[in-house]
Amino acid sequence: MIKNDNKTKIEVKNLNLYYGTNQALFDITANLYENKITALIGPSGCGKSTFLRCINRMNDLIPIVKIDGKIIIDNKNIYDKDVDEVSVRKKIGMVFQQPNPFPKSIYDNVAYAPLKHGIVKKGKECDELVETSLIKSGLWNEVKDKLQQPGTSLSGGQQQRLCIARTIAIKPEVILMDEPTSALDPISTEKIEALMLELKQDYTIITVTHNMQQAARVADYTAFFHLGKLIEYDETQTIFVNPHNKKTEDYITGRFG
Amino acid sequence: MIKRKKKNKQENPFYDPSLKKRHTSAARFKKFTLTSLIFSIAFLAFFLFDIVGKGIPAFSVAYVKVDITFNEKSIEDTRFAVEKEYREVVSRAWLRDIPHLLKENPQLMNTTQNIWVLADDQVDQYLKGHHYKLKEKEITFINELYSKGLIEKKFNTIFFTNGDSKIPEYAGLYSGIIGSILTLIITMLVAFPIGVMTAIYLEEFADDNKFTRFIEININNLAAIPAILFGLLGLAIFINLFGMPRSSPLVGGLTLALMTLPIIIVSSRAALRAVPDNIRQAGYGLGLNKIQVTRDHVLPLAFPGVLTGSILGLSHAMGETAPLIIIGMIAFIPDAPSMVTQAATVMPAQLFTWAGMPEGMYIEKTAAGIMVLLTILISLNTIAIYLRKKFEVKW
Numbered sequence: 001m002i003k004n005d006n007k008t009k010i011e012v013k014n015l016n017l018y019y020g021t022n023q024a025l026f027d028i029t030a031n032l033y034e035n036k037i038t039a040l041i042g043p044s045g046c047g048k049s050t051f052l053r054c055i056n057r058m059n060d061l062i063p064i065v066k067i068d069g070k071i072i073i074d075n076k077n078i079y080d081k082d083v084d085e086v087s088v089r090k091k092i093g094m095v096f097q098q099p100n101p102f103p104k105s106i107y108d109n110v111a112y113a114p115l116k117h118g119i120v121k122k123g124k125e126c127d128e129l130v131e132t133s134l135i136k137s138g139l140w141n142e143v144k145d146k147l148q149q150p151g152t153s154l155s156g157g158q159q160q161r162l163c164i165a166r167t168i169a170i171k172p173e174v175i176l177m178d179e180p181t182s183a184l185d186p187i188s189t190e191k192i193e194a195l196m197l198e199l200k201q202d203y204t205i206i207t208v209t210h211n212m213q214q215a216a217r218v219a220d221y222t223a224f225f226h227l228g229k230l231i232e233y234d235e236t237q238t239i240f241v242n243p244h245n246k247k248t249e250d251y252i253t254g255r256f257g
Numbered sequence: 258m259i260k261r262k263k264k265n266k267q268e269n270p271f272y273d274p275s276l277k278k279r280h281t282s283a284a285r286f287k288k289f290t291l292t293s294l295i296f297s298i299a300f301l302a303f304f305l306f307d308i309v310g311k312g313i314p315a316f317s318v319a320y321v322k323v324d325i326t327f328n329e330k331s332i333e334d335t336r337f338a339v340e341k342e343y344r345e346v347v348s349r350a351w352l353r354d355i356p357h358l359l360k361e362n363p364q365l366m367n368t369t370q371n372i373w374v375l376a377d378d379q380v381d382q383y384l385k386g387h388h389y390k391l392k393e394k395e396i397t398f399i400n401e402l403y404s405k406g407l408i409e410k411k412f413n414t415i416f417f418t419n420g421d422s423k424i425p426e427y428a429g430l431y432s433g434i435i436g437s438i439l440t441l442i443i444t445m446l447v448a449f450p451i452g453v454m455t456a457i458y459l460e461e462f463a464d465d466n467k468f469t470r471f472i473e474i475n476i477n478n479l480a481a482i483p484a485i486l487f488g489l490l491g492l493a494i495f496i497n498l499f500g501m502p503r504s505s506p507l508v509g510g511l512t513l514a515l516m517t518l519p520i521i522i523v524s525s526r527a528a529l530r531a532v533p534d535n536i537r538q539a540g541y542g543l544g545l546n547k548i549q550v551t552r553d554h555v556l557p558l559a560f561p562g563v564l565t566g567s568i569l570g571l572s573h574a575m576g577e578t579a580p581l582i583i584i585g586m587i588a589f590i591p592d593a594p595s596m597v598t599q600a601a602t603v604m605p606a607q608l609f610t611w612a613g614m615p616e617g618m619y620i621e622k623t624a625a626g627i628m629v630l631l632t633i634l635i636s637l638n639t640i641a642i643y644l645r646k647k648f649e650v651k652w
Contacts (some may be wrong), residue, residue, distance in 0.1 A: 061541060063464050090544030100535035102554055112553070113543040163539070170543055 006033035009174065009204045010055060015069035017050060017059065024050050026229045037196060037205045039219035041212065046225040048208050052176050055206065056092040057085035090117055093167035097179040099159035101151030106143050109151040109162055110134065110169045117170060129169055137165035138195055157188025164195065175199065177207040181214065193218050212252065216240050224248045312624030314385050318413040318426060319376035321346055321402065327365045332356050345395050348375040350427035375415065376408065378426040378618040384410060387617050416625065420591040421607055425618035430626055435593040436506055436601035437575060443510020443597060444517055444574050449567055452521030460529040461551050480519035487516040488580030496584060504585035504600040512584055513574040520573060524566020528559040561645040568641035572634045578605040604630050
């Protein structure tokens with residue numbers, strides 16, 4: 001589809017998704033690349049969030065959802081019968097639209113999952129992980145003196161960075177972001193965007209966004225979804241400057257959506 | 258008049274001809290709602306006033322200072338322990354206890370002691386100015402003693418240390434209180450874990466299908482079933498089928514647990530449902546499994562609600578009488594139980610028995626018992642509110 005020498009991290013093959021009898025995703029096929037930011041854009045209800053949730057099997061939580069097709073990560077189809085969805089989510093972290101820190105202290109927010117997964121042991125090792133995660137998410141300087149305060153006492157933007165720190169702490173390979181900045185003010189948004197650019201050195205990032213400028217600013221690749229179909233998927237530059245599909249062009253230029 | 262209206266219309270672009278009517282009807286509606294409030298407050302105030310007014314006298318009881326002769330004769334027939342003219346004045350129940358008293362204090366044998374002893378209930382009622390049944394002769398004798406300071410009203414410790422009795426001045430709430438405590442311990446031990454676990458299953462694990470919806474409707478209906486039916490159920494299952502001892506706190510507690518379960522399930526479910534879903538999403542997004550998400554993130558948030566519901570269920574169970582009548586906890590049981598398998602009575606059941614007694618002193622004691630029960634219930638509810646505030650997570 002796209003000719004380049006990037007390493008494919010996630011290979012999606014003929015993915016169909018049904019909510020009961022209602023088909024929400026139609027035959028999605030795409031390669032998502034390692035250490036790149038891929039933005040998923042499209043009008044509301046086009047299936048981009050649903051697609052994102054397929055990648056870490058969050059849709060399994062909805063009993064009526066049926067999925068066929070393959071998502072191959074590191075040469076293994078995550079929908080194979082011998083793959084446990086909980087262990088998939090350990091490798092593929094997720095950041096949500098609404099900042100949703102646990103109602104615990106800032107420290108516990110970051111430390112809880114790594115401790116449970118046995119990534120670190122309680123004590124110094126854990127303290128170090130919390131520190132590096134918070135440094136990576138750019139929150140350390142703001143919270144280093146109040147780690148025992150509740151995570152919910154932070155501002156919205158800080159909470160979202162705390163959620164990112166929490167995700168980094170479980171050492172995932174892929175980070176999924178579902179409209180991570182749509183509930184934030186422009187300054188917090190800017191910080192998160194800068195953070196995304198920094199994080200792509202180490203992680204593969206896939207983000208859903210309604211903000212076209214954001215996609216243009218941060219994404220290396222952009223996928224345009226419409227009515228459950230992947231209309232066009234290419235380098236961001238191409239999508240925004242020289243889209244091949246008429247629908248993409250209309251959406252980008254604001255003629256519908 | 259018409260002219261002025263026209264003028265108004267021109268000057269005020271927001272002029273509304275129906276304004277006055279609207280204001281009167283709004284004021285009328287407000288008055289209606291306020292009247293209802295005043296009515297309910299008046300009922301409550303009257304109820305409390307009546308209970309407290311009737312109950313307060315029960316906290317003091319008449320004592321008389323009298324010579325008690327302890328000897329073989331007075332053990333044989335305890336009436337001979339006092340002088341003849343005192344026989345109608347001193348409590349018969351107290352006199353009957355003399356052999357017991359001597360057993361505990363053998364040094365009293367063959368002595369005469371001038372001590373304060375419990376007076377007969379009629380003397381007590383006479384002193385309190387209630388209805389009494391005394392002969393002229395007795396009244397003059399009592400008045401004489403009273404003027405000498407040989408009859409006095411003292412704080413009624415018997416009310417809290419004695420069990421039930423057929424002699425009014427000797428009856429107390431102790432066995433009822435102990436019975437209630439044992440019964441409620443059983444109730445909570447059974448109803449709390451089962452109720453909370455059921456709620457967790459229904460809220461966090463069960464699929465939303467016809468079967469679970471059927472269960473849900475039935476649980477809600479169970480919460481509204483007349484309590485006496487639970488008594489019949491307890492009788493049929495625990496006593497007849499399993500052969501558990503009748504009138505025991507064990508059976509009473511299990512029966513009340515059946516009754517409290519739906520309340521705990523419904524309130525726990527509401528508390529779990531109020532936990533925002535994005536907490537669960539956050540947990541699953543980090544690769545946590547269901548147990549970790551439910552136990553460490555959802556349950557702590559729901560806990561204040563679960564606790565409040567359970568304590569309210571408990572206080573509901575505490576005031577319940579009907580099902581316990583069916584399983585025999587209404588029987589006359591003067592001794593406090595020391596085990597959950599012994600026969601016992603509970604506070605409300607004892608109050609129910611007292612309320613049916615003809616003697617005036619039982620009327621007081623019923624009211625005083627209600628005061629004790631209400632105090633415990635209000636304390637429980639206060640604890641519920643306190644715990645809710647304490648564990649509430651700032652959002």
